[in-house]
Structures are given as structure tokens and as C-alpha cells.
């Protein structure tokens with residue numbers, strides 16, 4: 001994450017030797033969470049939905065259709081058991097590079113101990129003697145925003161180095177991990193805290209929490225009310241639900257049977273002592289550590305803790321002298337937060353920098369929930385424009401509802417904006433992201449997700465038609481799987497049921513994702529190379545740079561395409 005204050009590198013694109021500049025715009029279309037899963041039963045919403053456009057891309061032009069890896073080490077994650085996600089996926093799509101991502105960098109900082117020698121850690125350590133250390137974040141082993149094993153190592157590191165009083169503020173998951181798993185994670189954390197009391201005499205307690213989609217972890221300013229609920233619970237010790245015990249809190253708020261709430265949406269709670277006082281409000285001089293490594297859902301809460309001037313909601317009390325750190329610096333341009341434990345991935349010379357330095361005009365659009373994906377993540381975790389003259393970013397406001405209740409989301413509006421941008425003749429590159437397969441997929445609602453996939457397929461067809469009409473070239477792909485598997489499975493692949501109800505899968509998948517290229521403006525001889533069977537998302541950057549008519553910068557992963565009728 002470099003800052004825009006660095007002198008910009010001089011980045012020159014050279015013409016491709018056989019693919020001429022595109023006569024019309026190059027459309028890059030991201031279907032968020034649309035995997036190509038080999039398991040094609042009724043729980044694969046991509047497969048089960050009516051998707052004539054994507055089906056035809058695969059069937060009618062097989063040498064212009066393939067899949068690429070979107071998970072694990074191919075996108076900079078620690079292991080191939082790690083599913084892909086929007087952050088690492090869009091980083092790769094926008095930068096043409098595979099970099100070690102947050103999850104891996106934190107693992108390394110814990111293994112080598114460098115985390116405990118960082119300036120950020122020294123700041124936290126100032127609170128060990130006579131103040132409280134608060135840890136706030138997503139409690140699960142999803143590995144998308146955080147990992148419980150890293151949190152436990154962090155806790156032990158603090159205890160071994162003299163922390164005396166620790167309070168945990170936990171967001172329950174059920175989105176990157178199965179719904180219902182949060183009780184187990186809370187029990188596990190309680191076990192860790194008991195171990196710290198036994199081995200190091202640490203007074204450690206869970207102090208507050210709530211579901212990640214309802215408390216604290218908003219993103220892209222979709223709904224600041226979510227962050228306020230978190231502030232009230234974590235800092236002020238105020239929530240509509242008060243319990244003496246965190247396991248009881250999560251079990252009760254979740255409820256049972258048909259009216260059970262998803263872990264993602266639990267109401268905020270605080271833990272109180274025998275007298276009814278909150279056990280862990282955040283006070284002057286305390287240390288606060290946000291333990292998520294991923295940025296998007298930590299930016300707003302970071303602003304609430306860091307900015308003295310702050311208007312998004314009334315904080316009522318702003319503790320003074322806080323020792324506030326993030327697991328990482330979440331926004332390099334804003335330098336937010338100022339203090340952090342692990343330096344974030346450095347993603348330099350991203351495609352957006354190349355495009356503006358070569359005068360290419362770009363249009364990027366999505367709805368709020370994915371807006372930062374096609375801008376901030378795409379640009380290597382940089383907020384703002386590289387060049388406002390050459391770039392137009394359009395955000396369509398998302399609804400604030402569970403998306404199975406509105407599975408169309410803003411697909412139609414995004415489609416219209418993309419068409420208009422192509423018709424306008426103002427842009428050489430138009431990129432859009434459709435949020436539906438991912439956001440509806442995360443609800444675990446199979447029918448709604450099928451509807452979402454069918455609508456997105458229609459929108460893609462409309463965009464491709466317009467792209468052809470204006471003599472453009474197009475590339476359709478996705479950032480990771482999600483909608484392609486909507487059920488939890490046994491190791492053998494069979495669906496798991498509770499009684500006769502299938503157990504929903506709300507998380508992403510390990511599936512590869514489709515890539516299709518085409519367009520009236522594309523030379524006939526362009527097709528996918530056969531020699532890159534293990535290609536991943538980072539290979540797509542060079543591919544759209546070729547579609548624009550340029551050669552791929554040397555240090556980027558190679559392009560997926562070749563022109564077998566050179567000069568035509």
C-alpha cells in the first residue's frame with residue numbers, strides 16, 4: 001500500500017506486436033462470486049439458474065473461454081485451502097501480480113516475532129502495566145478478514161509480555177464460515193482466556209460483541225449505523241442486550257428453530273458483572289487493537305477511533321490518549337490507522353497507474369457494496385483517483401437489506417451505466433462489477449441466488465451486445481466462487497442436511513472462475529494460449545492490457561491470449 005505522495009513511476013506501455021488498438025471500448029465485467037464449480041448439482045446456483053449468455057460463451061467459443069485459479073497461493077493466500085475473496089481477487093485483477101496478502105504477512109510476523117518488535121506493538125505495550133488492552137475483530141477461522149489462531153497468538157504474545165487486563169470485543173461470523181459456528185469460536189476463545197489467567201495471571205474477558213453485518217463491520221459507508229452500534233457496545237458498554245456470559249449471549253441472541261438469527265446478524269450485546277456494570281468499556285489511555293487484517297470493513301471503525309473531528313455519528317465519549325492500532329494500515333493514502341502491527345502488502349505499478357500514464361480513459365462502476373472493490377482494491381488498496389481527468393468512478397447506492405430480500409440488487413442500474421459509458425465514446429476501458437452472485441450467495445438462500453445469477457447473466461448479455469455494437473472488445477470474469485455452491489457438504493461431496501433441510505453454505509468456494517474474451521473489435525486470430533494451465537486472476541490484467549492493444553509490462557503475469565493470425 002503505497003501513498004500517492006510518492007513520486008509516480010514513469011510507466012510506459014508499448015504497442016502489442018499483433019493486436020492493434022481496440023476500435024471501441026474494452027469492457028471488463030466482473031461477476032462477483034461466480035465460480036465454475038465441477039460439482040454441478042441442484043445446489044450450484046450458477047449451474048441451476050437460467051444463464052444462456054454465460055453458457056453460450058463456454059459452448060460457442062471454446063478457444064475464447066477458460067477458467068483461472070482464484071484461491072490459495074495463486075492469489076497470495078497462505079495455502080490452497082484458503083478460499084479466494086474480493087480483496088485479494090481484485091488486487092490481483094487490477095495489478096497483474098501475485099503478492100503475499102495480509103493473512104500471510106500476519107502469519108510471518110507472528111512466526112518471526114516481528115509483530116512484537118513493531119512500533120505499533122510498542123504503543124500497545126504502554127498500556128500493559130496499568131491499563132486495559134482491548135482486541136476488536138471478527139472471531140472465526142474464515143481467513144478472509146481475520147483468523148482466530150492469529151488472535152490467540154496475539155493474546156499469548158501480549159500475556160507473555162506483561163499485559164494484565166485484556167478485553168475482547170467480538171464480531172460473530174457465519175458468512176466466511178458456516179452459520180452456527182460462532183458459539184464454538186466463543187467457547188474456544190473463553191478457553192484461551194482461561195489459559196492466560198492460569199499461566200500468566202491475566203484478567204481476560206469477553207466484553208461485547210454482535211453480528212458482523214449488524215455491528216461494527218460496515219464497508220464503503222453503506223450504513224454508519226452499523227459502526228455506531230459497535231462503538232456503543234465496545235466503547236460505551238451500551239447495548240440493548242446484557243448478559244453475564246458470552247456463550248449465553250450468542251446462544252440466546254441466535255435463538256432456535258425457524259426464527260433463529262444468522263450469526264452474521266446478531267444484535268449487539270455487552271457483558272456485565274454481578275452488579276450489572278459492563279466489564280470492559282474503553283477508557284482513557286487504554287490500548288485498542290483491531291485484529292482484522294483486511295481493510296474494507298475496518299476503515300470506518302478506524303476513523304471513529306482515530307479522528308478527533310468526526311461527524312458520522314455522535315460518539316458521546318471519545319476516550320483520550322488511546323493507544324490505537326490496526327493489525328495493518330488499512331488505507332495507505334489516508335495513513336489510517338497511523339499505527340499498526342504489520343506493514344500491509346505493497347502493490348505497486350498497478351494497471352490503473354499504467355493506464356493513466358498512457359492517456360487511457362477509464363470508467364469504473366459498481367454499487368456501494370462492491371464500489372471499493374473496482375476502485376480501492378483494484379488500485380492496490382489506494383483510495384481516490386490516479387487522475388481525475390482520465391478516470392470516472394460511479395457508485396450506485398446499494399440497498400441496506402439482507403440481499404436475499406432484494407436479489408436484483410442494483411444490477412440493472414450498473415448495466416445501464418456500463419452501456420451508457422460505452423455509447424458515450426469517452427472511454428477506452430469500461431469496468432463494472434455485479435455484486436449479486438456474491439452478496440446474495442452469502443445469505444445462503446439458494447432460490448434468491450439463482451435469481452441473482454439469472455439476472456446478472458441477462459445484464460452481461462446486454463453489455464456484450466452494446467460492446468459489439470460500438471465495435472469494442474470484452475472480457476468477462478469473476479473474482480472468486482460463492483454462488484456455485486450453496487450447501488455444506490461431507491468430505492465425500494454429499495450435501496449435509498438438518499432433518500430434511502439442506503444446511504446452507506454462506507461462504508466463498510475454492511472453485512476456479514471463468515474468463516471469456518470476445519467482441520466485434522477483436523482480431524479473429526485471438527484465442528487463449530494453451531500453455532498456461534495453472535493461470536490465476538493476476539494473468540487477467542495482462543489480458544485486458546492486450547485487448548487495449550498494448551504489450552504486457554515485463555513484471556506482470558503473462559497474458560492469457562495470443563493472436564494466431566498475426567498482422568490480421
Ligand SMILES: O=C(O)[C@H](O)COP(=O)(O)O
Nearest residue numbers: 085086087144175176438
Ligand atoms: O466481507 C464480506 O462480505 C465477506 O467476508 C467476503 O466477501 P467479499 O470478499 O466478496 O467481499
Ligand SMILES: [Mn+2]
Nearest residue numbers: 032033086479
Ligand atoms: Mn468478491
Ligand SMILES: [Mn+2]
Nearest residue numbers: 033438439442
Ligand atoms: Mn463475498
